[in-house]
Amino acid sequence: MNTFGVLFRLTTFGESHGPALGAVIDGCPAGVPLTTAMLQAALDRRRPGQSAITTARAEPDQVEILSGVFEDKTLGTPLAAIVRNTNQRSGDYEKLKTQDRPGHADAVWRERYKHRDHRGGGRTSGRETLCRVIGGTVAEAYLARDFPQLSTVAWVSQVGNLVAEVPAPGLTRAMVDEHPTRCADRAVREAMSQRILEAKEAGDSLGGSIDIRVEGLPVGLGEPIFGKLKALIAQALGSVGAITGVVWGPPDLLARIEQPGSVFHSRKDTYGGIQGGLANGEPMQLRAFFKPPATLAEHAKGGRHDPCIMPRAVPVLESMVSLVIADLVQQMNARHHTL
Amino acid sequence: MNTFGVLFRLTTFGESHGPALGAVIDGCPAGVPLTTAMLQAALDRRRPGQSAITTARAEPDQVEILSGVFEDKTLGTPLAAIVRNTNQRSGDYEKLKTQDRPGHADAVWRERYKHRDHRGGGRTSGRETLCRVIGGTVAEAYLARDFPQLSTVAWVSQVGNLVAEVPAPGLTRAMVDEHPTRCADRAVREAMSQRILEAKEAGDSLGGSIDIRVEGLPVGLGEPIFGKLKALIAQALGSVGAITGVVWGPPDLLARIEQPGSVFHSRKDTYGGIQGGLANGEPMQLRAFFKPPATLAEHAKGGRHDPCIMPRAVPVLESMVSLVIADLVQQMNARHHTL
Amino acid sequence: MNTFGVLFRLTTFGESHGPALGAVIDGCPAGVPLTTAMLQAALDRRRPGQSAITTARAEPDQVEILSGVFEDKTLGTPLAAIVRNTNQRSGDYEKLKTQDRPGHADAVWRERYKHRDHRGGGRTSGRETLCRVIGGTVAEAYLARDFPQLSTVAWVSQVGNLVAEVPAPGLTRAMVDEHPTRCADRAVREAMSQRILEAKEAGDSLGGSIDIRVEGLPVGLGEPIFGKLKALIAQALGSVGAITGVVWGPPDLLARIEQPGSVFHSRKDTYGGIQGGLANGEPMQLRAFFKPPATLAEHAKGGRHDPCIMPRAVPVLESMVSLVIADLVQQMNARHHTL
């Protein structure tokens, strides 16, 4: 199932070594300002090779809009956009024809589908997440029109055992992008990038966590019982390959659950902006834990692996959250009489 | 959206103080052995008042099957079952007409729906989870027929700051049910129940965690990209009110992510039975974190609150996991030619 | 798949000879006036034994609301309602255990599900349509609040070879209900009921057609491409057992398609209120063709069959159309910014 959402729907396609990857966004209203440049800017934040601490696989990830936009506005019809794979170098992967990569899903995939694309991760490759950034960017363009006060910002909060301080309110994407780690804590981010470079040289990798903060959500957002904001956020983040844990709540929530209820419930931020599964009007706070990437130097060619995927995952997580919000906003709209 | 699943689908209905709660299970094959007694036994594990450490709200939670079963076998038609509310005591809740309960979603719900059932939690009440147990039990009856080697067992792994040892392989539901805490660690469970009783007397509440272990999953189970086993488990658990965090992996996973990839990936159990989002043939391991219940003594009448919800949540989590598995098994079957 | 709709969703359950049939309506907004009496009045229009020309199977079809309504208004939670089967007389059907009824789907169902409910039609019985009337009535209550000018009226337009005149604009359900045939043409309806009584006595049955007219639809209703108003009406009517053909357009449309386009397109009513698959602001006109019922006297006991199903099918078709409209209205609302 490669479609996400009930009303605002993202369908993705493409393998890491096929002709192209792409996304179809269905359900975006007509009249939303949207340009190729907007999609490109978002993809550039996820692009490989954007800094010294990411993979050396050079892919320009140039996006082309095929439908759904006319005169820089959405038409209300499905918006399709594609990115062609240019750096396929299948030769690099020839030995994978007979050999599964450790820590990867190759064996599982082979067992499941019998016929496998041995040229690379195929559909399990992290490259697939570029489609989500396309979808998330359309969602954000739509939300920006109807909810100008809404903001969704993610940042790297942990790399290996280096933990960042919780940033002050008012953090923006521009502030996060200031540093290649996408960590907002000036006291620790240099150490983080140093640690990532060391891992890169050692052919090793690092995990950690990303925090997400969403302000300006409409109160009550979410569809009980199975379409609760909390449940759909979980599905959205759980669908991202490297994520291995999700917490709804403030950054120190896992420590707080040891407290008795009388203490736990005495602080309003304890709900992370979600009560009864719905948005309660406070900022929504999330934490996603990442395992270290499985591709280590011994299995990759010429630095073509990400020692730490999180700096590039920041826009992916923002996109997944924005897709959930856009879909739930429409489900909430649906019950209001407006015609 | 009160329906869960694509093919094996659970639809739930009912408010905590309305005439009845119920479940419709659509997509269960014909010929699966199923009786009222099987549903009742499962509901009894979730029933309030089953031990000294749960709420005193006495509800027999008697189940009646309305359709879908004939001569103790499923018909392949929708199976509907209901539980009537007997202990409504609306008077208890009269003051809630004008007053929201702290820590509860009352205010959010009122803002969203304008017209609210002030008699109690309504649809946000934990009572709604009995419908999930009905659905999960049907899922398990179906899976037991087609996957006799499959087992799904959950247990309480933490209460407040009391943490249980990871149980040895081979843990069964019967072993978990031996103790009212549903903790399998004999060294700590007495202290846990003591702690819960103290909280009950103090009108306080406790959170913690539940671990889940699933053995015998077919390799490859899960539907990339958005229907991955990992993503749907996340949605399923994220839809449960009290859960505030989910981890896919062994119980100590959050400590392990500080390790470099070369260490992290050196242990096979590190994936918690999931790779590329799909089942990899190893036991699936999950951990769900619970916040302490928001209903404290000052807001409840005569002990009618659960000081610690986790012992009763164990069958709910098993049910949600079984629903995900049943649905994904059918999606996997769908692509095999069998007619 | 026993659920219909994307946002305003009807799930039905129940076999003709099981304990009960029922419906769960999910997605109805909170605050819509709704009472048991409203549902009962709608079911009484579909009830067997309501006149001399219907089956003698006496079922009071008493409805009970289990959830979703509080103080005569919807709560925004799933509305469940059931009707218990009282006149099961399984003995009547004992011989069906080993013998399929000609013209019925018994053999097909047995082949498909192996385990079959031989007590009667089970899920293929027309009794299942009472669940649709429950759903349709909730849809109409919702639409009546938000679209007071909307009206959906169906009537019997043909019985055997007796064809009614097209009624004048302004036809109401009360006018249709004046006569047991639910035909609005005074010149032919007496002959129709006479013909039906003759068929009843002869143990025979009659088919024909029902016309539907919907006024007051919002312009543009429908979701291209696969959720067009035209497509969903087709699915809704195509799911009704006895229907064997559907025409979108004025009653004489099948004659008009022989005309060249220059003539065909010169009359505005030629589109039946639908253009590009969406409502165009004109009255929507539909015709559904019915085959004669397959249950003939030789296979039924004591007049327990309907010689002509159409008079009782009128509210079923109105309900199916209303369910489509309610769902599409919400999908249309969804893209408008209203929060």
Added chain:
Amino acid sequence: MNTFGVLFRLTTFGESHGPALGAVIDGCPAGVPLTTAMLQAALDRRRPGQSAITTARAEPDQVEILSGVFEDKTLGTPLAAIVRNTNQRSGDYEKLKTQDRPGHADAVWRERYKHRDHRGGGRTSGRETLCRVIGGTVAEAYLARDFPQLSTVAWVSQVGNLVAEVPAPGLTRAMVDEHPTRCADRAVREAMSQRILEAKEAGDSLGGSIDIRVEGLPVGLGEPIFGKLKALIAQALGSVGAITGVVWGPPDLLARIEQPGSVFHSRKDTYGGIQGGLANGEPMQLRAFFKPPATLAEHAKGGRHDPCIMPRAVPVLESMVSLVIADLVQQMNARHHTL
């Protein structure tokens, strides 16, 4: 909603005058033989300008596969394919910026979406149906592997008031394609093409009907109640723009419904291969009525309109039927234990 199907899913995108149209097929199993040539051959049967009796709009409709196929077999991942628009000639349509075309949905679409693509029909254009042919061809490749005995053949059965004889059993697509009308009746098809040419010269248009015959369906195919074969065929055909009526049954069914049940049910073919909404093992027979195209010479430039759309609609209808079958086959598989 531009996605069709529950498991075997087609998502379509593209406007008639945008950069490209395309289709994403999700849910096709891995290992199905599929090539660009197979898709191209299918599109060539729908292509404009393929004979003297179709529009002169010359579009090569060259297809490119972007994902989901590797070494001429499907990967089990989403298959995306696109067709670029080459003959856009927007100048032809400049006057449409301010003027709606009579008989078209332009006004409805403008009212609904406010922002409209005035370059042409956009999403309401019949060009959109090429995406369905892509989807249907993948469905047929899949079905050909698992159901080699299955055949789906459609043909033109009426043009204006010229009605063809019902063809003998054993009709193949090759036989249908022998004549540009795609009518199998040698006695009338020359007159049909003559009539179409006359309409073309007169700037007029013609409607009629297409019949469809499906042999080899597995008994029981279809998902009660709302996913019945009959209901989904209705939705599939009802989503095609020019179709204005659908009949399930033999070509003379509408005449037969005047017969009493004792006569009607005495012929086995009377059910058109569907009983209880499911396939009964007999050939499935369908008829779809078409209105004459709304684009007449006065509104089109240089013969750029189809005087009679039906010859080109034949592969579109076959595709829609094949999509329904592929999806229902998977839903039927889903409940069988096969792992």
